[in-house]
Amino acid sequence: MRVYLDNAATTPLDKEVFEVMAPYMLEHYGNPSSIHGHGREVRAAIEKARRTVANLLNTSPAEIFFTSGGTEADNAAIVCSVRTLGLKHIITTRLEHHAVLHTVQMLEKRGEVQVSYLRHDERGVLDLDHLKELLAQNSQTLVTIMHANNEIGTLNDVEAIGDICKSFHAIFHSDTVQTMGHFKHDLQKLHTNFIVGSAHKFHGPKGVGFLYSDASVKIQPLIQGGAQERNMRGGTENVYGIIGLAKALEIAYRDMEEHRLHIQSLKDRMIHKLRDGLEGVSFNGMSAVADKSLYTVLSVSLPPSSMTEMLLFNLDINKISVSGGSACSSGANAGSHVLEALGVDPDRANVRFSFSKLNTPEEIDYAAEVLINMYKKIPA
Structure with missing residues (x-):
């Protein structure tokens, strides 16, 4: 997939x-x-x-x-x-x-x-x-x-x-x-x-x-x-x-209302799967608060791990395209001026998942499963 x-x-x-x-x-x-x-x-x-x-x-x-x-x-x-x-x-x-x-x-x-x-x-x-x-x-x-x-x-x-x-x-x-x-x-x-x-x-x-x-x-x-x-x-x-x-x-x-409901359901699905499957996961900004954030964006802060620097590369190998902050940067933390301004722990990998009307629940399940399994297989 x-x-x-x-x-x-x-x-x-x-x-x-x-x-x-x-x-x-x-x-x-x-x-x-x-x-x-x-x-x-x-x-x-x-x-x-x-x-x-x-x-x-x-x-x-x-x-x-x-x-x-x-x-x-x-x-x-x-x-x-x-x-x-x-x-x-x-x-x-x-x-x-x-x-x-x-x-x-x-x-x-x-x-x-x-x-x-x-x-x-x-x-x-x-x-x-x-x-x-x-x-x-x-x-x-x-x-x-x-x-x-x-x-x-x-x-x-x-x-x-x-x-x-x-x-x-x-x-x-x-x-x-x-x-x-x-x-x-x-x-x-x-x-x-x-x-x-x-x-x-x-x-x-x-x-x-x-x-x-x-x-x-x-x-x-x-x-x-x-x-x-x-x-x-x-x-x-x-x-x-x-x-x-x-x-x-x-x-x-x-089609805005129809798409909003669909995309918000995908975002909620990703939040629940990551919370259930990854100990120590958190979410940057207000991105996990439905009425305080843009429903297309979820910024995830992952537990410190030896795989932090290679996270986006490993996701890409598994055919999952995400960003480590904004699209204009590269790397796990992406040198993000936003995350730096918020005081986010630089030892944690940060991934931005952003969703559209074309995404499916099956894609969310696959991406969450791949990410969770990466952290279960690799020691901190």
Whole structure:
């Protein structure tokens, strides 16, 4: 059996999505910036996709801009809001994805902003009273806090954070890459200026994403070179990627409750099997708490063992694909800045299992059995 449990890194492309993309790979090849018929039909398809995304998020199509993915969207929101709006202070956390952390640190290194980091506990739960204190001390502030952590699954209360930011007139950006397509985002109720999506996290194609940019906050583009995306992103659009993104998000919203129940049952099954079969196993962050974590992610901290350094390799030999933290690193502990910030014991191997609608109970049973047997056969 071959088992893929690294869906937080990327998901398989949905067949329905490929079917709507294919004609724009082979038949509808016009440049959407061209004014002739070939170009106009492609432009119309892009605008239809934009309306689809906007309708699902309950916002205006004029506030949706397509990008190359979540990283570009995060960079655009952070860099362009700082430079366009003259912001001098950023509040973030040490648990953010590197698409956010490295961008913030770059701006700080260049002397463009000062950065404050929110306090959090050992499970990654943020101190929102600290957020209020920091905002009270600083004007012209950008707050950038993710919706759900990509490694440990801990959910942040973005509604409460948005309300706090609004009350202090701060700009709020949330990296919603991991929750887009898994939670519904109503932008008429959520007080945020920027959120982002990446299609390959919800069974769409790689290399395409989007930025929601609140129309009341005008920012300059990150990428220059053309008038595409309403002068917000130069460069010819990834047409079939955009078509696929919209379809993938449409499917995700259509089937969300069914898939949530299925995936949560798989996650619960894995938790129970590991707790029953492995003495000393624990779970990082809030990932084992159903109503406090992203239901697609389970971060497992395994007992110290002589096999720690080779754990992911041994799982791969058994045809089980998982991550040791985030997809951007390697090794058992994966050098994870998130686990380090939480103070997780570096002698313990940490594995991130991440699930999708395509996984089965049989796959969960197999992966758990392989992992448990590894620890039973190899002495500590």
